[in-house]
Amino acid sequence: MTAPQVVVHRDKDLMAKAAAARLITKVVDAQAATGSASVVLTGGRNGNALLAAIAESPARDAIDWSRLDLWWGDERFLPEGDPERNHTQARAALLDSVPLDPARVRPMPASDGPEGNDPEAAAEAYSEELAKATRPGDHGGVPSFDVLLLGVGPDTHVASLFPEHPAVREVERTVVAVRGAPKPPPTRISLTFPAIRSAREVWLLAAGEDKADAVAIALGGAGEIQAPAAGARGTSRTLWLLDRSAAANLPPQLYPPASA
Numbered sequence: 001m002t003a004p005q006v007v008v009h010r011d012k013d014l015m016a017k018a019a020a021a022r023l024i025t026k027v028v029d030a031q032a033a034t035g036s037a038s039v040v041l042t043g044g045r046n047g048n049a050l051l052a053a054i055a056e057s058p059a060r061d062a063i064d065w066s067r068l069d070l071w072w073g074d075e076r077f078l079p080e081g082d083p084e085r086n087h088t089q090a091r092a093a094l095l096d097s098v099p100l101d102p103a104r105v106r107p108m109p110a111s112d113g114p115e116g117n118d119p120e121a122a123a124e125a126y127s128e129e130l131a132k133a134t135r136p137g138d139h140g141g142v143p144s145f146d147v148l149l150l151g152v153g154p155d156t157h158v159a160s161l162f163p164e165h166p167a168v169r170e171v172e173r174t175v176v177a178v179r180g181a182p183k184p185p186p187t188r189i190s191l192t193f194p195a196i197r198s199a200r201e202v203w204l205l206a207a208g209e210d211k212a213d214a215v216a217i218a219l220g221g222a223g224e225i226q227a228p229a230a231g232a233r234g235t236s237r238t239l240w241l242l243d244r245s246a247a248a249n250l251p252p253q254l255y256p257p258a259s260a
């Protein structure tokens with residue numbers, strides 16, 4: 001697992017634009033090197049702002065959208081098309097405006113999908129889909145994603161891994177159902193730490209003063225059970241992308257002041 005690197009941007013809009021530029025470059029580089037790229041999307045305000053910034057960037061046309069695999073790190077377990085679903089929000093922010101290959105876009109199941117209103121069955125189905133997509137050299141039943149994006153909640157949750165919830169203790173399964181989440185809706189599906197840690201690069205996004213305590217706690221040595229964001233690491237890189245408000249409680253030695 002890699003040590004976190006921290007980049008601080010002036011404000012949340014600049015952070016979204018800079019993260020978008022970074023992700024476009026990463027995808028273009030991966031496609032040039034291997035023929036394709038894989039990205040795990042996050043829900044939440046910062047994840048959607050990043051997608052909207054890609055939609056507005058002229059550089060988005062440098063991506064070969066037909067050779068991009070998209071997965072999700074978590075989903076609110078609601079009917080297809082519900083405005084609160086992370087998938088619905090990602091479609092509105094970007095996905096409906098780019099020429100993706102529908103076969104390579106893998107949203108997590110909806111509560112009215114083939115598995116029915118059964119989040120455990122839906123989680124199992126998604127883990128099977130991930131396992132089917134693995135290639136030689138991948139480990140742990142999931143593809144080695146190029147980039148896995150995670151929004152950081154004000155309580156330090158990432159994906160739908162909430163502090164002290166059973167899902168943060170999962171060490172075997174790659175996808176689990178989450179019931180009784182403290183943030184609505186209560187029923188969700190989430191990748192687990194073993195799946196998240198299979199990604200080459202994990203990028204954590206946090207902007208706004210309501211995230212300042214969470215960022216300081218997670219980067220200040222807290223354990224992953226109490227502060228799930230602390231346990232999200234990539235195999236090649238772990239990158240925290242912040243704005244100044246979210247970084248406000250970080251000791252200056254944790255990030256290069258020049259980047260602020």
Ligand SMILES: O=C1O[C@H](COP(=O)(O)O)[C@@H](O)[C@H](O)[C@H]1O
Binds near residue numbers: 046047075150152158
């Ligand atoms: O509910 C969720 O919240 C988190 C964080 O969202 P934010 O709006 O506080 O940035 C998000 O990462 C997760 O995907 C989503 O399901």
